[in-house]
Amino acid sequence: QIILVSSSHNDRDQSLFISTDEGATFQKQPIAFFVETLLFHPKEEDKVLAYTKEGKIYVSVDLGKKWNLLQERVSKDHFFWAVAGVDGDLDLVHMEIQDPSGGYRYITCQIQNCSDKTMTVPFAGSTDRDSLTVQDDYIFLQTTSANRTKYYVSYRRNGFVQMKLPKYALPKDLQIISTDENQVFVAVQEWYQTDTYNLYQSDPQGVYYSILLENVRSTKQPEENVLIDILEVRGVKGVFLANQKIDGKVTTLITYNKGRDWDFLTPPDIDMNGKPTNCKPPDCYLHLHLRWADNPYVSGTVHTKDTAPGLIMGAGNLGSQLVEYKEEMYITSDCGKTWRQVFEEEHHILYLDHGGVIVAIKDTSIPLKILKFSIDEGQTWSTHNFTSTSVFVDGLLSEPGDETLVMTVFGHISYRSDWELVKVDFRPSFPRECTDEDYESWELTNLQGDRCIMGQQRSFRKRKISSWCIKGKSFTSALTSKVCECVNTDFLCDYGFERSAPLKSESSKCFADFWFNPEAPPEDCVLGQAYTSSTGYRKVVSNVCEGGVDLQQNLAHHMCPLTAPKGLQISIRGESLAVRPGEDITFIVQQEQGDVLSTKYQVDLGDGFRAIYVNLTLTGEPIRHRYQSPGVYRVSVQAQNLAGHDEAVLFVQVSSPLQALNLEVVPVIGRNQEVNLTAIILPKNPNLTVFYWWIGNNLQPLLTLESFLVTTFAETGDVRVTVQVSCGSSMLQDSKVVHVFDHFHVLPLKFTKHLDMYNPDIPEWREDIGRVVTRLLAKETSIPEETLMTVVKPGLPTTADLHVLLPANQPKKKRSITSDKRIAAIKQALNAHNISFFLRGGYWVLVTLADSSSDSQRIGGGSGYWAIVVLFVICLVAVGAFILYKFKRQ
Numbered sequence: 001q002i003i004l005v006s007s008s009h010n011d012r013d014q015s016l017f018i019s020t021d022e023g024a025t026f027q028k029q030p031i032a033f034f035v036e037t038l039l040f041h042p043k044e045e046d047k048v049l050a051y052t053k054e055g056k057i058y059v060s061v062d063l064g065k066k067w068n069l070l071q072e073r074v075s076k077d078h079f080f081w082a083v084a085g086v087d088g089d090l091d092l093v094h095m096e097i098q099d100p101s102g103g104y105r106y107i108t109c110q111i112q113n114c115s116d117k118t119m120t121v122p123f124a125g126s127t128d129r130d131s132l133t134v135q136d137d138y139i140f141l142q143t144t145s146a147n148r149t150k151y152y153v154s155y156r157r158n159g160f161v162q163m164k165l166p167k168y169a170l171p172k173d174l175q176i177i178s179t180d181e182n183q184v185f186v187a188v189q190e191w192y193q194t195d196t197y198n199l200y201q202s203d204p205q206g207v208y209y210s211i212l213l214e215n216v217r218s219t220k221q222p223e224e225n226v227l228i229d230i231l232e233v234r235g236v237k238g239v240f241l242a243n244q245k246i247d248g249k250v251t252t253l254i255t256y257n258k259g260r261d262w263d264f265l266t267p268p269d270i271d272m273n274g275k276p277t278n279c280k281p282p283d284c285y286l287h288l289h290l291r292w293a294d295n296p297y298v299s300g301t302v303h304t305k306d307t308a309p310g311l312i313m314g315a316g317n318l319g320s321q322l323v324e325y326k327e328e329m330y331i332t333s334d335c336g337k338t339w340r341q342v343f344e345e346e347h348h349i350l351y352l353d354h355g356g357v358i359v360a361i362k363d364t365s366i367p368l369k370i371l372k373f374s375i376d377e378g379q380t381w382s383t384h385n386f387t388s389t390s391v392f393v394d395g396l397l398s399e400p401g402d403e404t405l406v407m408t409v410f411g412h413i414s415y416r417s418d419w420e421l422v423k424v425d426f427r428p429s430f431p432r433e434c435t436d437e438d439y440e441s442w443e444l445t446n447l448q449g450d451r452c453i454m455g456q457q458r459s460f461r462k463r464k465i466s467s468w469c470i471k472g473k474s475f476t477s478a479l480t481s482k483v484c485e486c487v488n489t490d491f492l493c494d495y496g497f498e499r500s501a502p503l504k505s506e507s508s509k510c511f512a513d514f515w516f517n518p519e520a521p522p523e524d525c526v527l528g529q530a531y532t533s534s535t536g537y538r539k540v541v542s543n544v545c546e547g548g549v550d551l552q553q554n555l556a557h558h559m560c561p562l563t564a565p566k567g568l569q570i571s572i573r574g575e576s577l578a579v580r581p582g583e584d585i586t587f588i589v590q591q592e593q594g595d596v597l598s599t600k601y602q603v604d605l606g607d608g609f610r611a612i613y614v615n616l617t618l619t620g621e622p623i624r625h626r627y628q629s630p631g632v633y634r635v636s637v638q639a640q641n642l643a644g645h646d647e648a649v650l651f652v653q654v655s656s657p658l659q660a661l662n663l664e665v666v667p668v669i670g671r672n673q674e675v676n677l678t679a680i681i682l683p684k685n686p687n688l689t690v691f692y693w694w695i696g697n698n699l700q701p702l703l704t705l706e707s708f709l710v711t712t713f714a715e716t717g718d719v720r721v722t723v724q725v726s727c728g729s730s731m732l733q734d735s736k737v738v739h740v741f742d743h744f745h746v747l748p749l750k751f752t753k754h755l756d757m758y759n760p761d762i763p764e765w766r767e768d769i770g771r772v773v774t775r776l777l778a779k780e781t782s783i784p785e786e787t788l789m790t791v792v793k794p795g796l797p798t799t800a801d802l803h804v805l806l807p808a809n810q811p812k813k814k815r816s817i818t819s820d821k822r823i824a825a826i827k828q829a830l831n832a833h834n835i836s837f838f839l840r841g842g843y844w845v846l847v848t849l850a851d852s853s854s855d856s857q858r859i860g861g862g863s864g865y866w867a868i869v870v871l872f873v874i875c876l877v878a879v880g881a882f883i884l885y886k887f888k889r890q
Helices: 763-781 812-831 864-889
Strands: 002-005 015-019 027-030 035-040 048-052 057-060 068-071 074-081 092-098 104-110 133-135 138-145 148-155 173-178 185-189 196-202 209-220 226-228 230-232 240-246 249-255 285-288 312-319 328-332 340-343 347-352 357-362 370-374 382-385 392-398 406-412 419-425 439-443 456-463 478-483 491-493 497-499 510-512 530-533 537-539 556-559 566-572 584-593 600-604 610-614 623-626 631-641 644-654 660-664 668-670 675-682 690-695 702-704 708-711 717-727 730-741 743-751 788-792 799-805 836-839 843-849 857-860
Touching: 002 035, 035 074, 048 074, 057 092, 068 092, 068 104, 173 196, 173 226, 173 230, 185 209, 209 240, 209 249, 209 491, 240 285, 249 285, 340 357, 347 392, 347 406, 357 392, 491 497, 566 631, 566 644, 584 631, 584 644, 660 717, 660 730, 668 743, 675 717, 675 730, 690 708, 702 708, 743 812, 763 788, 763 799, 763 812, 763 836, 799 812, 812 843
Parallel strands: 668 730
Antiparallel strands: 002 015, 015 027, 035 048, 048 057, 057 068, 074 092, 092 104, 133 138, 138 148, 173 185, 185 196, 196 209, 209 226, 230 240, 240 249, 285 312, 312 328, 328 340, 347 357, 357 370, 370 382, 392 406, 406 419, 439 456, 456 478, 491 537, 497 510, 530 556, 566 584, 584 623, 600 610, 600 631, 631 644, 660 675, 675 708, 690 702, 690 717, 717 730, 743 799, 743 843, 743 857, 788 799, 836 843
């Protein structure tokens, strides 16, 4: 069955083309959304999930004919079908979704119903974005708090447990490499690494990790994807290739026992032309590129296959290190023990008939019409013209089944042409099917010649070089296996231990790290149960050896003691410590260490709610609450048993969202004169409000917990003042322009008492009153309106200050005379009761001087006036000192 997605640029024409007869016919199916990814059910072929660019997932149970919305706000590439044999319901879907609050959660639900009421949340608390991975028996996710990331694993859908890496690994990143054979391989970038990762191997539950290989090279790809230079060799379990980078040099290593031991690749003695390579260890080895192909229809730089055990082809070079631009092709048919060079340039590889035919096409940007093939494991090669017209090769495909001898080359004649598909059938080249006499056996060994690998001797069969026959569908490569006695190399270091090799006699010993106490009980130790302290060794997972050496013998057995609670934590789901009154809050209580069955938990939510819980951290049951009034609440949890106690405290800020903000500032200020900047906010008294003040073009704000700031301005001109107010999750901003002058006059004004009755004490009202007073005075006195500014003060009784600016662009003496005349004119108009305005209710409001007997206040921060005063005082002091000196002499 096939589903093709239309690539129409017309958004209204999104369609699927569905075939149920292997592509012979297609049926067009219009859909109401735009597909980005399709994910087919692993067991039931009619069920499929569709992911859209908007983060929605649709489900179909009839191969795309009808679709239903399953879930919204789903992370791309982080949704998974149920795993057969692990999940109980095959209609289950695992998803990472975004909360309305912005956080991310791991949920599961059935495709028949995925509402908020039917979905389940297997992990309590929020997770990091793009962290959910469901793979075989395991589920992985991560959480980050206080710049520290914790990684969690669930084994066979049990509860999540924090993955235990060495205490001071302090990982910056973690990549899952493999989860097959009942264990986990992970690559961890530790705190000191930039372009390398360390390789770790877990116990069967995926919890405890031991280091296998340090400094494996990594490459960062577009969209933040990371590629780790490690490759699992298919066909022979336990064999891996890895590129290690030390001091800038990259070298290729191979392991036959799942990373317990690593060796360099043995170089060939002669090249493809029969000439000596002169490559001798320890100065020269074979190194391979371990890149994945960007095109899924061509092989990467190393090619292996499950049905062709021992057969590995790769591109690389001979030398002391891997060279990026060298891509000679090498092949081994005994799983890496011996290698031969076959090509001088990189080729795309395809295995047919269980590796009985190897097809190679040159990896080049020019058009081709020739392919090469070998039927003797790469010892000799023949050429074949697969087309009469050269084509740009886009990929190679084989027909379904490992026994096939039919392949397809697809490409295009030019960059503007359609695809060209060329079928190549190798069946006529073989006259018959193989019989038992056409096979011979080979035995798997490592580079040291050891035959017992992963606890057993394994032999495989392969076709003789001289036999021209088809292996066929019934061919099996595995021949015999024999269990071996255990030896030291069947064990690796346990969690908390590392191999140390200062002396050859101790090269295989494991020693406890300084931070690890082997005698301490495990964190999940339950009172009354028994545990064993580690000897420092554990058997390699999937190793089947029996008898012989047992490095795990003489294990000390202990009873789990009653341990005090330790590492108690309380958090809010969503991690927001600022909430609104009446908002539902979910508290999560977690305990890293200590007994939980006998521990009581006293919870105080700070608003009078108190309760005692048992098994609180064992069940993972959250505490739900709702605060009704604004304030800061101290939330505490005390865990106590007979062995000790622990406490966790959390401060929750409950605040109503800010509704309004107004910056109050006198618009006219003297240079170097202290001024009070005031932020008026609603509601008036929110708790824990932070004020950020920006003066002019300064990018660094001043922070206060009060709603005012006292400051000065050193330069004249227009200065913009901005304040941002932050309270909880809400933030407001206001901005005003302040005019800074060297000199100006201020006249205090008052109003008749009727005005107080209609004063709402809001900024807009005060600004309107100031504008009308300024306009009336300018009209009455013929003074330019732009040189007058009336500022009404907050509060009652209603008062104001009239700012009279000195005329600009005039000589100093004339400016002073003009200013005096204006002040006199203003006083005359006010004293004559000529300034008044009509008020609602039929009242006329009269504007007068606050104190008619006083002169205007002269404000200024310039050097002229004040410099003369200071100089006069200094002169008086000097003259007095001189006279006193003369008087004493006489």
